[in-house]
Amino acid sequence: MGCSSSSTKTRKSETSLKAALIIQNWFRGYKARLKARQHYALTIFQSIEYADEQGQMQLSSFFSFMFENYAHVHKEELELRHQFLESEQDTWDRHDYVDLIDVPDSYNGPRLQFPLTCTDIDLLLEAFKEQQVLHAHYVLEVLFETKKVLKQMPNFTHVQTSPSKELTICGDLHGKLDDLFMIFYKNGLPSESNPYVFNGDFVDRGQYSIEILMILCVSFLVYPNDLHLNRGNHEDFMMNLRYGFTKEILHKYKLHGKKILQILEELYAWLPIGTIVDNEILVIHGGISETTDLNLLHRVERNKVRSNLSPPFQTSRVTDTGSEHSKIIDILWSDPRGKNGCFPNTGRGGGCYFGPDVTSKILNKYQLKMLIRSHECKPEGYEICHDGKVVTIFSASNYYEEGSNRGAYIKLCSGTAPRFFQYQVTKATCFQPLRQRVYTVESSALKILKERMISRKSDLTHAFQLQDHRKSGKLSLSQWAFCMEKILGLNLPWRTLSSNLVNIDKNGNVEYMSSFQNIHIEKPVQEAHSTLVETLYRYRSDLEIIFNAIDTDHSGLISMEEFRATWKLFSSHYNVLIDDSQVNKLANIMDLNKDGSIDFNEFLKAFYVVHRYEGLMRPDVTNLV
Template sequence: MNTHYSEDMGCGNSSLRKDRRSEKAIRAAMIIQNWYRGYSTRLKARQRYALTIFQSIEYADEQGQMQLSNFFSFMLENYTKAHEEEPELITRLFGSNLQYKDREDYVKMIDVPDSYNGPRLQFPLTFTDIDLLLEGFKQQKILHAHYVLAVLFEAKKVLMQMPNISHIKTSPSKEITVCGDLHGKLDDLFLIFYKNGLPSGENPYVFNGDFVDRGKNSIEILMILLVTLLVYPNDLHLNRGNHEDFLMNLRYGFTKEIMHKYKLYGKQILKILEEVYTWLPIGTIVDNEILIIHGGLSESTDLNLLHRIERNKMKSVLMPPIPSDGDSTTDFRMSKIGGGGLRTNVSLSDQLLQHEWEQVIDILWSDPRSKRGCYPNKSRGGGCYFGPDVTSKILNKYHLKLLIRSHECKPDGYEVCHDGKVITVFSASNYYEEGSNRGAYLKLGYSMVPRFVQYQVTKSTCPRPLYQRVSTIESSAIRILKERMIARKTDLVHAFELHDRSKSGRLSLSQWAFSMESILELNLPWRSLSSRLVNTDKDGNIDYMSSFQDVQIQKPVKEVHSTLIETLYRYRSDLHIIFNVIDTDHSGMISMEEFRAMWKLFKKHYGVPVDDSQVDELANKMDLNKDGSIDFNEFLKAFHVVHKFDTSHKPDKLVLED
């Protein structure tokens, strides 16, 4: 009995100990789980802040691009008065589309040598040519200029026959795939085709603009899409995006890519490409219920008008129509700058009217927001922000149920807003940095809810842990933010000193954050970012000059004032675009006289506080061989940021050097 009793007691104690161990294990697991959730949440917050930095600076650059249209109007009114013998500059910006030779006359002059080992296309094109092109590009072959020009000419013919807004239908056996921005990221297009199949009569696609710029393979993506369009003209639909625009290409890389890959025939390719852009449709409607456009809506969006405008007259969405002298009916927002109408040989019949131009700007540049109403898109500088009420109003007016748009990078590759009536789809994964975002496309089935497919291209077979990916994204974002701070250092220091009345070198966090936002205008969470940008003392006050402690500015020419270096760095992208517009023959060179005339106009229009003598002196030093011309691309290379990484993971040093 006693023995038996003790055995029972022993079993009871053992069970109790097991229960206690289980409780401890559960509690430990819960603690670990809660810690990991908090850790993961903090990492996700850091990732969101980094993406906010990337996006804010991207939009600020686009705003600068839109503002360039003001300067071009100003430049044409003033620069061309002194250079009346250069009508090509006027035509380049405002002129009607030039008429080029037929494809046969143009292309037959370019021989394809026997040594060429890239894809060889056979016209009329077939599915075999699509396959050849894909395989060639996977092997990193460059399509010969002969074929590029031939494809552009043939694509233009097909696009000219298409309406402004295409109407297509699904069926019980046929879904439609909608892809957003690709921005030259060829691996994303390959992955989409691998997962979803190639376009065909049974597998139609809509590509919703921004095929080019930023990525390294814009011409390859464009060739794949246009060749596929020629093979399946009823099943591949291409909408124009805000980057299908030669002025956008000058800033964001596609022009440079073309001239690098096609040194001999790059100029001809760019000219034909400008025309192809103008003939791209501006929208697609699916099943008479779903509107697909690149950007968005405004409260004045008129689909009936957009159906009938002459879209090929929109040479660049960045260049508004030129008013005629004394034309009171044209509300031209740029006319106040140049001192009257621009006297050019451009016919008004070759342009869209002002209200037509504004309609196209809105659908290519606008973004949805949760706030009701329609108000200027100050982040981008073009189009508008439109609220859920505007979406409902426009959709109801035209008996539509859904708006699908692109134009904005989203962490998950897509986003649904405005009570499910607006979908954003973005197909370029790793857009800002590897790991920064997923890409997505969506499937539209017959009377079915849209279905999303997400993906992310990765270069490594074993993806890095989340904390490593976030650290990389965050470091990259901080670097570009520091670059922006370099460009505005003088203004920032002045703003800091205005608040520091006691000359202590310290500001409160709120004063520092206010100064940063008032100068940089990036709408960023400065308080949260402060720990990565400045030193804070034990009382929570900020040593504001520590904003620049890890930044060195090394002058490329000792005699040049640091303000000039800062100014040229700040405006380097704008100056580069203006140079490329003036350099109509793409020689890479402009005369000293042209440079001086351009700079004086730029300085006057932008209110840049730099003496002309300083710029003249610097330009003279850049004319290395003293032939009266300067290589402006080399000139600007004197003002770029070099990042120097510290192995101890200290903040990056930025050096401005030649």
């Protein structure tokens, strides 16, 4: 009896163990599938982000093209060259910009006292937590004072650490104020005993870029030897035009926004381009190339590079400045890759991809041990590559969508390995189950991908039909994926994504026109040709920047003559094949009151993508794997 009972218990125990192992294996597989879906969603976000940066690079070259071809149309009024590229001297007078702006008694926001102290940092933090806006008088004064100190600094700041004085390095913040608050909460405020390096991209994308910039600048003015600011590729007025900071400034400071933007352009140019820690760690925003020359970069006139997207023809030293310009672009835009060598950064359109061999070569040449950079969103907030010699640190959590990624910062101390600290600003969605959080990120990624697809509907349809020799309306999965990559150029796993983007029949063939089902571009002018509508939608960000630049008096209107002339240049430079008669017809329709002027910004805002049945999707419907 005893033996039988014992045997039964053993069998039950074995069964329970097997059941537990089955459940455990299932859960691990389930979690792995969710992580894979999250990874593919982040890949979509990043691919589209980099494609937009390519567009920004092309826009910059268009401005140069425009300067050479537009002057004959409106030579007297065209101020683009001066406005965008030619601010060669520090012409802005402090008296005009600060002293003439009074702070009224009715203003109940923070009042800064110069020279600044740590009390002002606390005052600013508390005010911004309450969503107060700092008065333009103080903003301009902080920017002027910051620029004055920055002008005295070298291109590379040298910092020493010790066991009693660790250094904290933060990556991209991109206007996400809650992340900066989280860093200060976890790691403490900047001070003589708690130094920081903020490694560029303080602004753009997020809603609180000016607040972050003010906190960093005030902290820098209080602790100029202990808080260090490196320039990122978004500390650039051309990038700000596309990615939100310009709009934020003009919205929050309607009266003095233009003055703030002008001072910012100068301040950006004086930001150091890197930090060297303990003579062995190089901290720069983007990366390096095989031609990176730190000795040259120590000597360049960094203030000559007003925009890293614009050609440096504003000085007589064209050849030298051009070389310096390209070296700085590499520093601000490059990305590491696992493949050896140095090759063009086709993803972003600027800088290069550099391999482990390039890292070893440059570090060895200058007796350095490590490169710390930012510039790329990482799911865990940081990533180590190139045999531990390259570290990426990214401090903006939830960068693409709630729950999309964690933020991180690094603490360095001489003689010890870097220590990483991760966090994620917790909103309501972060408390949801992993499945729901992944679905949220995934849905947002698929939404913007479908918008990119509908903006190229004519081109995609033409590519599909060329492959569809039998005119069946169907393609093999590989044919469909080939067309998607050829037209969109996003380097995505199209086969894996296909189940979320198109209908696939029982034989595995794609019904290719289902790529555009339940989504269309709303057009305010029904008479407009569909190809023209797609083109306007695809280039709407570029066009908005261009036409805002033409609108030199900021009236919100441009003349029909300006519209036609600029569109012809734009279509020529971008190789946009739209018949002039269509554009002329559209221009006449846009001139609603027939006064010869067009409110082009309002017109562009009327173009948006409509997603039908968007609210009907459920977490169990969308699966990337």
